[in-house]
Amino acid sequence: MRALLSKASMRAMASRAPLAVLVLGLLGAAPSRHSLLADRSTQQLSFVPTSYLAVSTGRVFRVIWKGPVTDSAGAKIGSKLTYLGDSRDHAVARHAADELMLAMGPQFQMDGETHVVVLEMLDFVPSRAFNLAIGYPITFSLQDGRWRRVMVPPERTKTIGSGPIPSIDDPAYPFDPAALAAAAHVAEQWMAALDAGNAGALLAKMSDHYAAEVSANGARFERFVASRAGPNSSAAHRELYRMQAQANPSLPGGRGVLVMFDVQAGSFGHALEQVGLAQERGQWRVWNFVSQSFKKSM
Structure with a gap:
């Protein structure tokens, strides 16, 4: 360095993690490297964005967590980046994940990562004490120096409708x-x-x-x-x-x-x-x- x-x-x-976000807890773990976050059940959330990340296309990601994915024994098997989604549409979510990995991929690669989950959280409302938000996980694998999608929820995955979702900011730090x-x-x-x-x-x-x-x-x-x-x-x-x-x-x-x-x-x-x-x-x-x-x- x-x-x-x-x-x-x-x-x-020192930690080689440029996203200086508040670690709020892992939103679920996975039993194996190839089925990271295969469980798409709802998650309880009660927090707001800790950072706003803008990529070259102009898209802004409202990041709420970045950290490790561990197996049942506590061993690290990958990383996860969680953000508040701005669309309920499958195609939009996939494209957004690609944009995010194009921007963040080099840093993950430098950190020695080979598997990353990009998790879009949908239906989060700050005014609610608790939210049953649906997670849309897309897993990427580093292959021949490029990040490639290796697991995407099928089109039949439960969603909360269709169309855009209003952007959600931290009221104390918009x-x-x-x-x-x-x-x-x-x-x-x-x-x-x-x-x-x-x-x-x-x-x-x-x-x-x-x-x-x-x-x-x-x-x-x-x-x-x-x-x-x-x-x-x-x-x-x-x-x-x-x-x-x-x-x-x-x-x-x-x-x-x-x-x-x-x-x-x-x-x-x-x-x-x-x-x-x-x-x-x-x-x-x-x-x-x-x-x-x-x-x-x-």
Whole structure:
């Protein structure tokens, strides 16, 4: 793992789980790897989104849980990502799961996962004390470097009707698309400066605390920036997702925006890079940054 000198960043990413969500409990386990969450019975829920994850198509996922799937003996056999669905239609749910894995798949792969369940929860109403929400699980397997659907509920699976479902936000922390876009714009500028090897532009985007921490180790910072850009400035990046987070200990108050990028950078190699942003004096600033190399994780 390579990082821009932030101890807070390293602690935040130590688990290699960029979705800083509140762990609220596993919604069911599975008896075997190939039948993850085959049981589509209803689940009782009484919580709201812990993060809002926007992918490149513009779709926003209201994530409520991310964590392991374990067998009856407690052994981990995969991971699960649970979100509040926005449609009761089978085709829409399948397409949404594909979009989510296109964005999150590289991170799961870096974490060493080979099986992931994307679980859409339907018919959740925040005003209810308890909800009997129907789970729609789609299982993905990593095959030849690509995530492929290997288990999808049949069309005859019980649903709660058809058509769209109103979006559900946390009343205390609603989705803010304008803030997300503004923060992501700063993250894009930061990444462009990294690609170009422009250390001065990077420092100008940092929060005061982060800039002081990096400047205290200036030589190491300069070496990282030079290595990241490469001798021919051949580095390139693409955004995987941006996330409005409210439970990230590395950001002030636990709230801010995380933007994840897929990077190809010459001799530096293939990496995932996460930019953490929060507001300082009314402006979005980079509070932490972490670069994870596929070469060191695989």
